[in-house]
Amino acid sequence: MPEMKDVKSVMMQKVGHEGEDLYVEFAPGAVYKYWPVTKAEYQEMIESDSVGKWFAKNIKGEKEFEKVDDGRK
Secondary structure (H helix, E strand, O other): OOOOEEOOOOOEEEEEEEOOEEEEEEOOOOEEEEEOOOHHHHHHHHHOOOHHHHHHHHOOOOOEEEEEEOOOO
16 A cells, blocks of 8 residues: 555545555545546645545546455554
8 A cells, every 4th residue: 555645635534546546545544445546636636625526526436446444453
């Protein structure tokens, strides 16, 4: 998993990108991987005014995904 960056979002805590994979840590801690997501898409998302809205419009329902961590310790 890549280094994760904190984001200002109600639904997301952290995001990271590696290769063509986007990793998203949602509150309360579950991590999902979405693909294919280009580096340019990732940059656009983290630079957007609303990371959550950008994600909902461009990633959710548009990309393949899988849960990689359920957030339980």
